[in-house]
Amino acid sequence: MADYQAPLSDYQFLLRDWLQIDEHYQRLGLGEFDFELATEVINQGGKFAAEEVAPLNRNGDEQGCTLKNGQVTTPEGFARVYASYIENGWNAMLGPAEFDGQDLPYSMAIPVHEMLNSANLSWRLTTMLTESAVLAVSRHATEPLKQQYLARLVSGEWTGTMNLTEPHAGTDLGLLSTRAEPNPDGSYAITGSKIFITGGDHDWTSNIIHMVLARLPDAPLGVKGISLFLVPKFLLNEQGEPDALNAVNVGSIEHKMGIKASPTCVMNYDGATGWLVGEPNQGLACMFTMMNDARFQVGLQGLGVAQAAYQGALTYARERLQSRSPQGIRQPECKADAILYQPDVARMLLTQKALTEGCRALAMVYAQQMDIEKYADGANSQQAHKVIEFLTPICKAFMTDMGLEVASLGVQIFGGHGYIREWGMEQLMRDVRIAQLYEGTNGIQAADLIGRKLIRDNGDRLAATEKLFSEIVDKIADEGNRSLAADVLREWQEASSLCLSMSAAESAGAACDYLAYSAYCLIGVLWFSMADCASGNGHEALRNGKRKTCAFYQQRILPRKEAHRRAMLAGCDSLLALSGSEFDYL
Known part of the structure; x- marks a missing residue:
């Protein structure tokens, strides 16, 4: 498989021309940041991802992780590259300045995160x-x-985990049973087991800080009785250094379909010492601070794998000579033409490109809104917060669905070679499959979008998102593209309004189709905007690539929304009629 190359030209276009990042930073009062600095950060991040992280990906998948005498060992080179990562400050990009973080805008850091996911998804997970x-x-x-704890988490000297899931409590966290008993000194004794804990143990750092959901003795039933606790692997001595091993251990590591180089652990807490984070019985609200960030980051995993799959497939399609092009000989100096010129291969490559670059644009709109939420005044910050909440389930679910589709197309373009281990395409497909499952399955994301972010909110977050995308439409200079984008946005807003009156059962039945429908519409608007912006770009290949890919998206991808719209508005009678007996004869 071809070596990974960071998509620097696309990011330069998105930041300088499309988002006009200098003006964005000036409006937020971030005078010390500009396009030149963003470019330097992204270029260096891309270099680190390509030269340091990506070469570990294949061997990491081959070696996997091992558990011996209670200690997890990660594949060769993983710990070494992590040490270089934190030494060069990459872990501290978004950390608060008062705890030695760099406090960079999200629009600078998010591109680096995408590139790390492209390079090596297993390695990126622990830092995420x-x-x-x-x-x-x-x-x-x-x-x-x-x-x-915070400065060392910011620097990456210590890593952190998220401990939610238990064998009997996944989506329904109200069922979790891990206990937290108060100690005389104000700490708590945590007892219980957690599963699917990413980075639960490893050989990278001297301490691991677990964020654990548990119940206090007098806690109410359900999610209203959950509290959040900080539980370190090693307790600290008076000098603040790791000392005695806490009563937490690794029961086992999971044997998985993909991300084999990421240690996914069963964690057992046997009266482990922990400290309350936030108010008692408010742990789920505190944990959602982590979860919402992680959900967008998981969406970036789909985007990162899609970019890697697209790059590999494009390189192969340019080099693989098979037959002659149906539109005439394209490479007369060769015995056959590259499969790139076969219409069906072109269809697959353009689908990969249209989905990948469209999702990257969506991710950067999201990052821009995170900048505004963080740095702007009250009203603008609140408006950005509403947009972020609405777009989070879309980014998580659609980007990971898209990542699997693009990876699958990559295997298809390689033909039989795509199914063979040595080319790397099948690993991408195996690795990205988990992204549709963790941090809330994509079905849960869809239910959250239509049930909480749309209906329960009475359309307030919808209105904020529609306002933002209307502003994007208004900036399109070409009258034809502006009209097409406005039509798509208007149709989406009208269909969304129809969903507001749905019952709980109807919205649950329509949820997945509504999320996909929303994504295709909103990314369609972004494609019309990007194509218009690129029309005056001096980079001929980029200019033509954006214009032609936009036309492909309009003709071949955007029509998918019609099927989703019809399905989501068709009602749920066929779903509600299910009794279970329909499957008995199988």
Whole structure:
């Protein structure tokens, strides 16, 4: 498989021309940031991803992780490259400045995160969850806990985990049974088991900080009785250094379909010492600080794998000579033409390109809104927050669905070679499959979008999102493209309004189709916008590529929305009629 190359030209276009990032930073009062600095960060991040992280991907999948004497060992080279990662400050990009973070805008850091996912999804996972733990501790922990743990989480000297799932409690966290008993010194004794814990143990750092959901003795039933606790692998001595091993151990590591180089652990807590984060019985709200960040980051995993699959497929399609092109000989100097010129291969490549670059544009719109939420004044920050909440389930679910589709197309373009281990395409397909499952399955994301973010909100978040995309449409200079984009946006808003009156059962039945429908419409608007913006770009290949890919999206991808619209508005009688007996004869 071809070596990974960071999509730097596309990011330069998105930041400088499309998002006009200099003006964006100036509006937010971020005078120390500009396009030149963003380019340098992204270029160096791409270099690190391509030269340091990507070469570990194949061997990491081959070696996997091992558990011996209670200690997890990751594949060769993983710990070494992580040490280089934190030494060069990459882990601290988004960390708060008061705890030695760089406090970069999200629009600078998100491209680096995508590239790390492209390079090596297994390796990226542990750093991703550490960033989410930083958010939870910085927003909800007491000052003493921040002083003890936050700077080292920000730097990456210590890593963080998210401990939610139990064998009997997955989506329904109200069923979790891990207990937290108060100790005389104000700490708590945590007892219980958690499963599917990414980075639960490894050989990268001297300490691992677990963020654990558990119940206090007098906690109410259900999700209203959950609290969040910080539980370190090693307790700290008076100097703040890791000392005695806490009563937490690894029961086993999972043997998985993909991401084999990421240690996914069963964690057992046997009276382990932990400290309350946030208020008692408010743990789920605190944990959602981590989860919402992680959901968008999981969406970036789909995008990152899609980019890697697209690159590999494109390189192969240019090099693989088979037959002659049906539109005439394209490479007379060769015995056959490259399969790139076969219409069906072109269809698959353009589908990969249209979905990948469309989702990258959506991710950067999301990153821009995160900048506004963080740095802008009250009204603008609140507006951006509403958009982020509406787009989070779309980014998580659609980008990961898209990642699997693009990876599958990559296997198809390679033909039989795509199914063979040595080419790397099948690994991408195996690795990305988990992204549709963790941090809430994509069905849960869809239910959250239509049930909470649309109907329960009475369309308030919808209105904020429609306003943002209307502003994007208004900036399209070409009258034809602007009209087409406006039509798509208007249709989406009208169909969304029809969903507001759905019952709980109807919305549950329509959820997945509504999410996909929304994604195809909104990304369609972004494609019309990008094609218009690129029309004056001096990079001929980029200019033509955006224009032609937009036309392909309009003709071949955007029509998918019609099937989803019809399905979501068809009612749920066929679903509600299910009794179970329909399957008995199987």
